[in-house]
Amino acid sequence: MYDTLLFLHLLGAFVTFITVVVFPAYAVGIAPSKGSFALGDWAWNVSGVLLLVFGVWLALYVDGYELWDGWILGAIVLLGIATAFGARARDEVLAQLGEGGEPTAAMVNTWHWLRTASVVAILVLMVWKPGA
16 A cells, blocks of 8 residues: 555656646746646646645555654645745746737746745655654
């Protein structure tokens, strides 16, 4: 059971990196196509569900981890923050695509890199588990 839960949680982490790889193209000025934008947005939504559901399940399943451990709560809070940053980037790109315009790098840049920094911080918490 543990191996399956860990696999699904890590699958969510790998799917997260689809978004972290797709969105830098927009941040450096490449105009997004609707297909690649939809893939990046879809990947973020799916990964969030996989990470939360199977991460919480793992925390409850594994002896020695509690849901209220600081590194677990920190990761959940950072995931929420990363989602908020991504939502701002997504909304700005969608607004420009809806108006027939091209999103500029400056629009997406700040929000994307803040989301990327949040994802890296989550990765640090997951690998080193401070306080565990």
